[in-house]
Amino acid sequence: MAEEVSNHLITESRTEFGKGAARRIRATGKIPAVIYGHGTEPQHVTLPGHEVALILRKSNQVLELDIAGAIQLALVKDVQKDPVRQIIEHIDLIVVRKGEKVTVDVPVHLVGESYPGTLAMQDANTLSLEVEATHIPESVSVSIEGLEEGAHVLAKDVELPKGASLLSDPELLVVGITLPKAASADDEAADAASAEAGATAGVDADEAAE
Numbered sequence: 582m583a584e585e586v587s588n589h590l591i592t593e594s595r596t597e598f599g600k601g602a603a604r605r606i607r608a609t610g611k612i613p614a615v616i617y618g619h620g621t622e623p624q625h626v627t628l629p630g631h632e633v634a635l636i637l638r639k640s641n642q643v644l645e646l647d648i649a650g651a652i653q654l655a656l657v658k659d660v661q662k663d664p665v666r667q668i669i670e671h672i673d674l675i676v677v678r679k680g681e682k683v684t685v686d687v688p689v690h691l692v693g694e695s696y697p698g699t700l701a702m703q704d705a706n707t708l709s710l711e712v713e714a715t716h717i718p719e720s721v722s723v724s725i726e727g728l729e730e731g732a733h734v735l736a737k738d739v740e741l742p743k744g745a746s747l748l749s750d751p752e753l754l755v756v757g758i759t760l761p762k763a764a765s766a767d768d769e770a771a772d773a774a775s776a777e778a779g780a781t782a783g784v785d786a787d788e789a790a791e
Contacts (some may be wrong), residue, residue: 587632588636588642588643588644588645589645589647590628590629590632590633590644590645590646590647591629591647592626592627592628592646592647592648593611593626593627593648594624594625594626594648594649595613595625595626595627596625598625603670603671606627607630607668607670610629610630610631611627611628611629611630612627612628612629612630612633612669612670612671612672613625613626613627613670613671613672614626614627614628614671614672614673614674615671615672615673615674616646616653616655616674616675616676617673617674617675617676618675618676618677619676619678621676624648626646626648628644628672630669633669633672634669637657637660637669639719640685640686640687640688640719641656641657641685641686641687641717641719642656642657643655643656643657643677643714643715643717644656644657644674646674653676654676654677654678654679654714654715655674655675655676655677656674656675656677656683656685656714656717657672657673657674658673658674658675659672659673660672660673661673677714677715678714679714679715680713680714680715681713681714682711682712682713682714683711683712683713683714683717684709684710684711684748685709685710685712685717686707686708686709686710687707687708687709687710687712687717687718687719687720687721688706688707688719688720688721689703689705689706689707689708689720689721689723689739689755689756690720690721690722690723691703691722691723691725691756692722692723692724692725692726693724693725693726693727694725694726694727695725695726695727695728695729695732695758696727696728696729696730696758698760698761699728699729699730699758699759699760700758700759700760700761701725701728701756701757701758702756702757702758702759703755703756704753704754704755704756704757705736705749705753705754705755705756708721708736708739708747708749708753708755709747709748709749710741710745710746710747710748710749711745711746711748712742712744712745712746713744716742716744718742718745721739721740721741721742722740723739723755723756725756725758728758729758730758730759730760731758731759732757732758733754733756733757733758734754734755734756734757735751735752735753735754735755736749736750736751736752736753736755737751737752738755739755
């Protein structure tokens with residue numbers, strides 16, 4: 582059974598900084614973070630490590646931080662990880678408010694199957710959108726059901742959630758439908774063989790006429 586995840590986090594202020602302090606924080610199962618934005622002074626806090634790791638399985642998360650009883654909404658802006666162990670080392674958060682618009686890169690999810698024998702080549706894995714901070718979609722869906730070779734889906738063709746605005750180039754190619762290379766090569770070889778056979782037949786006919 583999947584573990585239920587809440588974005589409400591009990592958050593502690595911190596007064597120690599530097600690599601040594603960060604290591605000590607992580608050794609207790611917590612994550613150092615900084616909150617900034619809206620002209621406020623940066624707040625240095627610690628977050629519960631396990632809960633945050635679960636939340637960050639999805640992108641563009643808005644956290645509801647309980648800092649000494651005061652609730653602050655913050656968008657996860659940057660997650661710094663150890664390149665080898667992939668342990669979260671630090672998180673940057675941006676202050677957001679209900680109703681406020683934010684810019685986020687939202688994953689593109691392909692739905693359905695293209696025409697039998699074709700391949701769907703996804704060129705854009707995300708689209709840049711402007712959305713309400715408290716209504717950030719997990720993804721946008723693009724249907725490729727039944728699309729045939731040569732079909733293209735551009736950013737402007739993607740149906741966006743209500744209230745979202747497209748910031749990516751409208752002409753950005755999201756997905757194109759093509760044939761496998763082997764199939765294309767086989768078709769070209771078959772066409773060449775057919776043309777050669779036709780030419781040979783023509784020569785034979787000419788020789789017979791002579």
